[in-house]
Amino acid sequence: MLRLARFGVVGGIVTLVFMALNWIFARRLGTTLAYLAAYPLAVTVHFCLNKWWTFGDRSVLRRRQLGEYAAMMLAAFLIQTAVFESLTHFTPVAPWLASGLAAVAQMTLSFLFMQRRVFAVVE
Numbered sequence: 001m002l003r004l005a006r007f008g009v010v011g012g013i014v015t016l017v018f019m020a021l022n023w024i025f026a027r028r029l030g031t032t033l034a035y036l037a038a039y040p041l042a043v044t045v046h047f048c049l050n051k052w053w054t055f056g057d058r059s060v061l062r063r064r065q066l067g068e069y070a071a072m073m074l075a076a077f078l079i080q081t082a083v084f085e086s087l088t089h090f091t092p093v094a095p096w097l098a099s100g101l102a103a104v105a106q107m108t109l110s111f112l113f114m115q116r117r118v119f120a121v122v123e
Contacts, residue, residue: 003115006054007054007107007114010053010054011107013049014045014046015100015103018042018100019097019099019100021034021038021041022035022038022095022099025038026095026096035081035084035095038099039077042103043073047069050114050119051065054114057119065119068117069114072109072113072117072118073110076110079106079109081102083098083106084102087102
């Protein structure tokens, strides 16, 4: 239960970071490019906080771990992007808020995959 709570805190922090970066970048880049520019930065924060704090993984970074995380984030990105694009094109929701709502949409998938694969204890 503590792990799930920590994941939620990390998700909240990363969502706020992602929304703030979208808001900052949108002034110069426009809605879609701001979203794309903010994503890798938010993903980096997400990986680090989850590895070291949520899952308490102090092991050396492994290629398998990075590969599985990258695959999971690609799936999450596709889900998140579909939600973001739908919200910004079909509703009056502000792009910075749409980025946050889209992040929440993929969090369940991310938690389950990270717990069972990426940061699972390998015996």
